[in-house]
Amino acid sequence: MQLITSLIGKADEPALHRELHRLEHAGKLEWLVLPRNDLARRRLRAATDKGSEIAIALPRDTALYDKAVLLLNRDRAVVLRVEAEEWLGLQPRDPAAALALGYHAGNLHWRVRFEGARLMVALEGPVESYVERVLGFIEDGRVRVVEPERQRGGG
Template sequence: MIIEQIVGRLDQLSPEDREGRHIEKVYLPSEDLLKRIQRVTTDHGKEIGIRLTQKEELADGDILYMDEKNMIVIEVEPDDLLVIRPRSMQEMGEIAHKLGNRHLPAQFEGERMIVQYDYLVEEQLTSDGIPFAREKKKVKKAFRHVGHKH
């Protein structure tokens, strides 16, 4: 089976649309969400190819296939993350500047800055006394490295 487009989102289905359908899952690390072409295996051992024709990225909860009885849904594996909780704009600016010099992609949720785990960043945060926690959790979008030339 070759999947060429995302057919929906699990969180947008009504309870009636979900009822009675068997859900197979494709577990993906977050970096694989950026791949438009890949071969994956469901949790039931079914191999499928993904070749997205639209310029879209996969996301947790995307429905790759659905008929009257079955669905195949993307489930993102939790990432090893550093969740940084600066106490002020000053701290946010300082840590953002230091991490920006490393070209480390970051995501923001409210007043929290989230980066993929890196022991050097952990050491930097500890030495600067900036509050953070190491957590395993799903990210809403994949971390995208930005191409950059000095």
């Protein structure tokens, strides 16, 4: 098992990118795919896409992020990839509905982003549980549900 105690950098930094590209063509680049919720963790164990066991034990002041290079040497590299994230779009009917929906989402401590007048809610569980929490808004016509979307993790 490989122990990771620090991060090397971000995969798209020019010097790292060149070396990762070389290792990828040689079949020696591995991806460690984690859910977004695991980015806050400092200690965890997981397996790469090629089955290598990785143990991460980072200092408190170091955070994981998408495309973090965890391991890089002449013969092998491991890069972190954040799983694609699903978002549920909620389209309020008018400004009053938008204010009420925003207040409600805040009270539920939902992680959100805005796309124009649309409130996008990060799905950290089944979509049905989120819809159920705003069912009153939907039933009285103040909010319309927009299909969930998937987005690659950023960082």
